[in-house]
Amino acid sequence: MYWEESIETIKRDDLDKYQIKMLNILINQAKNSTFYKKRLFNYEKINSFSDFQKIPFTTKQDLRDGFPYDFLTIDIKEVVRLHSSSGTTGNPTVIFHTKNDLDEWSNLIARCMYMAGVRKEDIFQNIMSYGLFTGGIGFHYGAEKLGAMTIPIGPGNSKRQIWFMEKFKTTVVHILPSYALRLYTHLQEEGIDPKKDLSLKIAFVGAEPHTEETRRKIEELYGIKVYNSYGLSEMNGPGVAFECEYQNGMHLWEDNYYAEIINPETGEVLPDGEEGELVLTTLKRTAMPIIRYRTRDLTRIILGKCSCGRTHRKIDRIKGRSDDMLIINGVNIFPMQIEQILMKAKELGANYIIEVQKENFMDKLYIKVEINNQFFNGTLEELERLQKHIIEELKNEIGVNPIVKLVESGSLPQNEGKAVRVIDHRK
Amino acid sequence: MAHQLSIFVENKPGKFEKITKILGEKDLNIRGFSVASSGDFGVLKIIVNNPEKAFEILKENNITVSIRNILAVQIDDNSGSLHNLLNILSTNNINLEDCYGISVAYNKSAVIIIEVEKYPEAEKILLANNIRILNDSEIYSL
Numbered sequence: 001m002y003w004e005e006s007i008e009t010i011k012r013d014d015l016d017k018y019q020i021k022m023l024n025i026l027i028n029q030a031k032n033s034t035f036y037k038k039r040l041f042n043y044e045k046i047n048s049f050s051d052f053q054k055i056p057f058t059t060k061q062d063l064r065d066g067f068p069y070d071f072l073t074i075d076i077k078e079v080v081r082l083h084s085s086s087g088t089t090g091n092p093t094v095i096f097h098t099k100n101d102l103d104e105w106s107n108l109i110a111r112c113m114y115m116a117g118v119r120k121e122d123i124f125q126n127i128m129s130y131g132l133f134t135g136g137i138g139f140h141y142g143a144e145k146l147g148a149m150t151i152p153i154g155p156g157n158s159k160r161q162i163w164f165m166e167k168f169k170t171t172v173v174h175i176l177p178s179y180a181l182r183l184y185t186h187l188q189e190e191g192i193d194p195k196k197d198l199s200l201k202i203a204f205v206g207a208e209p210h211t212e213e214t215r216r217k218i219e220e221l222y223g224i225k226v227y228n229s230y231g232l233s234e235m236n237g238p239g240v241a242f243e244c245e246y247q248n249g250m251h252l253w254e255d256n257y258y259a260e261i262i263n264p265e266t267g268e269v270l271p272d273g274e275e276g277e278l279v280l281t282t283l284k285r286t287a288m289p290i291i292r293y294r295t296r297d298l299t300r301i302i303l304g305k306c307s308c309g310r311t312h313r314k315i316d317r318i319k320g321r322s323d324d325m326l327i328i329n330g331v332n333i334f335p336m337q338i339e340q341i342l343m344k345a346k347e348l349g350a351n352y353i354i355e356v357q358k359e360n361f362m363d364k365l366y367i368k369v370e371i372n373n374q375f376f377n378g379t380l381e382e383l384e385r386l387q388k389h390i391i392e393e394l395k396n397e398i399g400v401n402p403i404v405k406l407v408e409s410g411s412l413p414q415n416e417g418k419a420v421r422v423i424d425h426r427k
Numbered sequence: 428m429a430h431q432l433s434i435f436v437e438n439k440p441g442k443f444e445k446i447t448k449i450l451g452e453k454d455l456n457i458r459g460f461s462v463a464s465s466g467d468f469g470v471l472k473i474i475v476n477n478p479e480k481a482f483e484i485l486k487e488n489n490i491t492v493s494i495r496n497i498l499a500v501q502i503d504d505n506s507g508s509l510h511n512l513l514n515i516l517s518t519n520n521i522n523l524e525d526c527y528g529i530s531v532a533y534n535k536s537a538v539i540i541i542e543v544e545k546y547p548e549a550e551k552i553l554l555a556n557n558i559r560i561l562n563d564s565e566i567y568s569l
Contacts, residue, residue, distance in 0.1 A: 371435055371491050378433030378493035379524070380463045380470040387465075405467050408437055410489045 001245075001308075003114035003146075007255050008310045015311060016049075019258055022283040023052055030289040032073035035066045040291075053260070053269055057279065057292045060093060063234065067091035071288045074098065079287055083233055084132045095233055096287040102141065104284050105236045108253055109142025112242035115251070115308075116202055116227045118172050120147035123199075125170040127161060127179065128207065130154050134237025135207045139174045142239065148172065155179060158186035166192075169199040177210040180218045180226075181350035182414060195223035204229050206238055209318055211336055213343030217350070228317060234293055235280050241315050249302040249314030256284050259313070260292070261301060264322050272301040277322060278315065296322045298334075326356060326424065328363045333398045335422050338367060341393045347375040347386050351412045357425035365402040367394070370409050428496050429566045430478040431540065434471045435491035438464055443471060449488050455481045458569045459540060461527035472525070474499075474540060476567045497540050498549060499566045501559040504530060504537045512539060515556045521549050531569060538569065 002008045030036035046052045078098050085093040124143045128136035143150045187194055206229040219226045230250050231238035241250035252259050258281040261270045270276045278295045302314040320334035335354055342352050349370035357364055387404055394402050436442045458474040475481045485492040502508040524542040531538050543549045
């Protein structure tokens with residue numbers, strides 16, 4: 001059940017040798033860019049990973065400072081596409097691709113989708129944004145490469161989404177987790193039971209951090225398998241790491257990316273199993289190689305072999321971005337920790353907002369969460385018990401006493417794009 | 428068995444009004460209500476002339492609502508009659524989960540809406556003590 005068996009199950013020794021070879025090619029290629037010409041001045045041939053790890057990190061700020069062409073290694077006429085961050089603050093991050101870069105990327109996504117069980121016969125409804133954002137187009141090309149019929153519908157307009165699902169018997173979707181939860185309420189309103197009335201089997205969720213509990217909730221509501229995917233536009237987009245059938249960590253494609261976990265404070269490379277910031281190097285991208293890129297995503301390498309037979313190491317679910325971390329009266333908190341607790345309570349809906357503000361020189365953490373209409377038994381006592389229980393659970397998890405407000409279903413703002421979950425009024 | 432609607436409401440201006448607006452537009456008539464609040468949120472309980480219909484309509488409007496069993500008993504509107512009712516329940520060890528009164532005819536009679544754990548038992552005890560329990564149509568057309 002492999003898309004490319006010899007690569008996916010390559011022996012570790014061979015993979016290591018392959019990576020060293022590719023890193024040398026990459027370094028030579030990168031030197032053609034204005035940025036790396038200076039940066040890699042002292043680096044000739046590397047013989048080991050520890051040689052490679054002497055090269056300084058590349059940061060998001062470096063990419064911004066190098067706007068627009070400092071990272072480009074080839075003539076612009078060889079470039080066939082660019083993707084870009086929105087760049088609302090400062091220069092956007094722009095990534096260039098050659099024809100071959102796009103083929104490699106599409107192939108990686110096809111590999112991911114095939115691994116999760118998608119085949120040529122499947123009908124794939126791509127509910128992600130198209131355009132500069134890499135999530136929509138990335139999966140689109142991957143699905144076509146695999147050979148599944150692709151519906152490039154994009155996000156929003158729930159009625160039309162449901163109509164397509166019904167008429168074309170969609171089996172696979174790619175969707176934001178927050179939108180999957182919202183779409184379910186639309187299905188309910190239309191009296192459609194996704195388990196009986198739709199043909200869905202598989203959902204790919206990503207582009208937003210989410211918890212294991214959210215994934216399980218979507219699986220339960222739709223009666224499908226939900227696979228977590230990891231990617232970032234600087235590393236092409238989706239397809240960097242992906243879950244196999246065992247849904248226990250994401251195989252990071254090490255024939256395309258060299259991965260390290262570092263201590264975000266000191267930059268020291270950590271051994272497998274320890275939690276830290278993921279640092280990635282593109283191994284195959286020609287137009288714009290990036291070396292030792294600080295993703296700011298916190299995770300760890302999962303130890304041990306995977307039962308699926310693939311040898312590419314797995315990373316754990318992203319715990320959060322180092323810049324998502326909230327510091328509340330000196331305590332470090334990740335929004336994911338809060339979501340994890342909220343999603344466990346069936347009496348609560350999927351929509352929530354975290355707010356932080358200063359009151360009398362102290363940080364106060366407010367959590368507003370919607371009630372789930374279906375599990376309301378009609379008594380105040382039950383609501384009070386629920387509120388108390390959630391506060392207690394949160395206090396145990398995050399070590400801070402939050403103020404939990406139960407709000408009416410549908411009363412929190414809903415976004416078509418990525419959900420805005422955290423509002424920090426202290427900034 | 429008679430029913431009331433129990434509705435989750437945030438403690439904010441306009442939240443109760445939203446409910447009365449939805450019901451009013453569909454010609455549903457509120458016969459009695461009570462509000463219990465716990466700071467930021469509360470529970471609104473209402474007796475309405477057609478609870479099933481009102482339940483559906485509120486659901487359609489994405490209101491958090493549930494439908495609950497009640498007993499509506501009629502007592503005289505004079506001193507001592509509420510005490511008499513409560514005394515019957517407590518001596519028979521029936522715990523009131525919630526209760527509120529509606530005065531129906533000034534100086535004549537009042538209706539007490541009660542919620543308990545054990546319905547058939549409570550009903551039997553009240554009838555044995557000559558307490559009048561209203562039937563569904565009587566309650567909804569109060």
